[in-house]
Amino acid sequence: MNPAFQKKIILAGAFQIVCLIAMIAWAALPVMIGTEVLLKTRPVDPRDLFRGNYVALQYDISQIPKELMDASEKEISYSDRGTPVFVRLVSSGPGQPWIADKVSLKPFDSGVFLKGKLRYFPSEALDIEYGLEAFYCPLEKAKQLEREFAAGNLLGKVYISNGRSRLSDLIKWQSRE
Numbered sequence: 254m255n256p257a258f259q260k261k262i263i264l265a266g267a268f269q270i271v272c273l274i275a276m277i278a279w280a281a282l283p284v285m286i287g288t289e290v291l292l293k294t295r296p297v298d299p300r301d302l303f304r305g306n307y308v309a310l311q312y313d314i315s316q317i318p319k320e321l322m323d324a325s326e327k328e329i330s331y332s333d334r335g336t337p338v339f340v341r342l343v344s345s346g347p348g349q350p351w352i353a354d355k356v357s358l359k360p361f362d363s364g365v366f367l368k369g370k371l372r373y374f375p376s377e378a379l380d381i382e383y384g385l386e387a388f389y390c391p392l393e394k395a396k397q398l399e400r401e402f403a404a405g406n407l408l409g410k411v412y413i414s415n416g417r418s419r420l421s422d423l424i425k426w427q428s429r430e
Contacts, residue, residue: 284421287414288365290342292385293350294409294423307389308398308423310409314340314353314367316378321356334371338381339416341366350408350426360416368416385411385420398423 293313317340338358342351342365351365356379360366369381388409390398401407401423410422 280419283412283414283417283419287412287417287419290351290365290411290413291349291408291424291426292411293426294407307387308395308402310386310388312383312385312409313350314342314381315383316380317353317356319377319379321353322379323357334373336371338369338371338379339366340369340381342413348426365413366416367413367418383418385409385418388420388423401425 295311295313295315336358338356339360340353341355341357341361343354345352354364355361360368367383369383372380372382388398398407406426407423408426409420410424412419412421
């Protein structure tokens with residue numbers, strides 16, 4: 254075999270491996286360098302026969318009052334579905350869920366914030382999707398999560414870095430209320 258051809262094949266293979274490693278590292282970046290945040294969840298559907306064992310979730314921060322936006326940004330219409338929005342979060346205490354503090358159409362310069370997409374806004378609330386709405390798990394854990402959702406509250410353990418996020422686990426939570 255021609256040495257130049259061998260070199261091209263090796264470079265092509267190495268390029269594919271480097272791309273794969275870069276994609277994995279990019280997906281894992283929020284977990285490696287991000288801030289750990291707990292978000293209060295609202296269960297939607299415990300399992301789906303077609304997609305496997307997962308928990309479909311919504312969060313308290315999935316519907317945010319429009320008042321948390323600046324007045325100059327409140328003129329959103331139904332045609333603006335899919336518009337990127339940024340939600341700044343603040344801690345409500347150790348071991349407690351974080352809450353939405355402010356919503357903007359531009360990324361924040363500082364603080365912990367999530368990037369989401371506007372789904373729609375019924376009345377005065379913004380309905381936002383973050384890409385954290387499904388948690389895949391083994392069958393036994395899915396059944397356990399079903400029972401825990403029925404019995405009490407669960408928090409989503411999320412890592413956030415510059416708006417990018419990764420849901421890592423669902424944990425039990427006893428509210429202070």
